[in-house]
Amino acid sequence: MKVLHVITGLAAGGAEQQLRSLLPHLRARCEVAVLTGRGALAEAIERTGVPVHHVGMRGNRDLRAVGRLARLMRRQRYDVVHTHLYRACVYGRLAARLARVPAIVATEHSIGREHIEGRRLTRPIRALYLASERLGHRTVAVSPSVVERLTAWGVPRRRMVVIPNGLDxxxxxxxxxxxxxxxxxxxxxxxxxxxxxxxxxxxxxxxxxxxxxxxxxxxxxxxxxxxxxxxxxxxxxxxxxxxxxxxxxxxxxxxxxxxxxxxxxxxxxxxxxxxxxxxxxxxxxxxxxxxxxxxxxxxxxxxxxxxxxxxxxxxxxxxxxxxxxxxxxxxxxxxxxxxYDVRRQADQLESLYQRLLGATPTEKER
CATH class of the missing domain: 3.40.50.2000 (Glycogen Phosphorylase B;)
Structure with a gap:
């Protein structure tokens, strides 16, 4: 199984640290695509042997990033695309659809009732999120609180699965x-x-x-x-x-x-x-x-x-x-x-990947 993790940046934040900790425990062949600058963790991830692709996105309206991501996905023939953080979820899910990736997963790391990733949640941000969520197959909530918030937004409960964050x-x-x-x-x-x-x-x-x-x-x-x-x-x-x-x-x-x-x-x-x-x-x-x-x-x-x-x-x-x-x-x-052992988290994610890859197109879209 070949998996591409798409993340907005690789600064030393919680979601970024979480991805860095998770990668060594996944049995799948993993690569990372980062939308914006390298960040403090890019070299740390590369030192473990995981390739990091730099998309070079310049701001939220750089739609060319979608094309670059889609071309990377087609060229490398990933079985799963797993996105992390808002911007990566919006652009990464669209690119994965264009590239016809078999399984598309997103993790919600930082979403609140009034804020998303520390920024005020506006109606356009919510509308764009809901539109892009339908392009994926499953949304991973890191806690039941996230499920409650996304359900209130209008995301169907059946499209979500709770897999808590993990650490060593x-x-x-x-x-x-x-x-x-x-x-x-x-x-x-x-x-x-x-x-x-x-x-x-x-x-x-x-x-x-x-x-x-x-x-x-x-x-x-x-x-x-x-x-x-x-x-x-x-x-x-x-x-x-x-x-x-x-x-x-x-x-x-x-x-x-x-x-x-x-x-x-x-x-x-x-x-x-x-x-x-x-x-x-x-x-x-x-x-x-x-x-x-x-x-x-x-x-x-x-x-x-x-x-x-x-x-x-x-x-x-x-x-x-x-x-x-x-x-x-x-x-x-x-x-x-x-x-919250990271090995448990890795096992649950890989089970989700396998279920999606074995599901029929109708089952994945529900």
């Missing part, structure tokens, strides 16, 4: 050596209490609420890992609050394990999440986690993630003060980490 828990395990080196690189003392945030610096992630808690946290350092449209505004907020020296903007990093090892607690104040992969990665690294919205945890039976605690933003300062006063020891990875 061992690849995120706490490493004292990585902690020491990461702190040295970041200029952090070994005994400094470090609060972490990992994700896109976009409004929906609400990292401004985390920064707002910093003035009452003494010498605590905040380490933000990620980039996005809000970075300048967040920097201005740190200056206005007088905490600019206690907030580190680390930017995108392919070394998430090292960043997590350097932290003492992860905070995920997002108002709305599709899954919450950063929370599960932090739990794999033995960190306590304070979160406001995380389907990955909330969809599991109670007690599956004892290190994770739901804390609304207005209580962050008080809870972080409590943790800083007596920093918790590293925790053992909970059951949630084992439940």
């Amino acid at each position: 828990g061992a690849a995120f395990g706490f490493d004292p050596g990585l902690r020491r080196r990461a702190r040295e690189d970041l200029g952090l003392a070994t005994d400094t209490f470090v609060v972490g945030g990992v994700g896109r610096l976009e409004p929906v992630k609400r990292f401004d609420r985390l920064i707002a808690a910093m003035p009452s946290l003494g010498d605590t350092i905040l380490l933000l890992v990620g980039s996005g449209s809000c970075e300048q505004r967040l920097r201005e907020q740190t200056r206005a609050l007088g905490v600019e020296r206690r907030v580190r903007f680390a930017g995108e990093s392919p070394h998430v394990r090292a960043m997590l090892s350097a932290m003492d607690v992860l905070v995920a104040p997002s108002a709305e999440e599709t899954f919450g992969l950063a929370v599960v990665e932090a739990l794999a690294c033995g960190l306590p986690v304070l979160y406001d919205n995380c389907p990955a945890i909330d969809d599991l039976p109670p007690g599956s993630a004892p290190g994770a605690m739901r804390v609304p933003p207005d209580r962050l300062a008080a809870e972080l003060t409590r943790l800083a006063a007596r920093p918790p020891a590293r925790l053992a990875p909970p059951d949630a980490v084992r439940f």
Whole structure:
């Protein structure tokens, strides 16, 4: 089986990291097509032996990208095209139809009630999504929450399948050596209490609420890992609050394990999440986690993630003060980490590919 994964970009974001983690565990022969620039993860994927094709898309209205994608698909004769992220789903599904690819799958990584991939959801964006969804054969929802949102949009439930994100828990395990080196690189003392945030610096992630808690946290350092449209505004907020020296903007990093090892607690104040992969990665690294919205945890039976605690933003300062006063020891990875094992995810996806390839045209179109 030959599979082409089409993704909008390869920056070090959640969906991109998820694809990078998944590829080594798929038995199919996989290749990747990236619509826009190379991004931080392109070389990391290529080093594993997976070819990365660069489509060279220039903006949302570069319709020539559809033709380039379709030609690649015809030339390489893929059995399955699997798209990731909004722009790749819209353009990739159309190209796959033009190229007559037998099975077309899309994964919804970041779709909310009012936002998609951190951006405001408008009526034209929704209409274009619904039109392109009909060009595919199945949509993979990473959580039941995604199914509910897409059903409300008008996507038939029968066209969706829930396959949660996965991770290799061992690849995120706490490493004292990585902690020491990461702190040295970041200029952090070994005994400094470090609060972490990992994700896109976009409004929906609400990292401004985390920064707002910093003035009452003494010498605590905040380490933000990620980039996005809000970075300048967040920097201005740190200056206005007088905490600019206690907030580190680390930017995108392919070394998430090292960043997590350097932290003492992860905070995920997002108002709305599709899954919450950063929370599960932090739990794999033995960190306590304070979160406001995380389907990955909330969809599991109670007690599956004892290190994770739901804390609304207005209580962050008080809870972080409590943790800083007596920093918790590293925790053992909970059951949630084992439940979201990437090997399970890979098996479920390949079973879906096989079912679609064995289905009749009528069955696939339903």
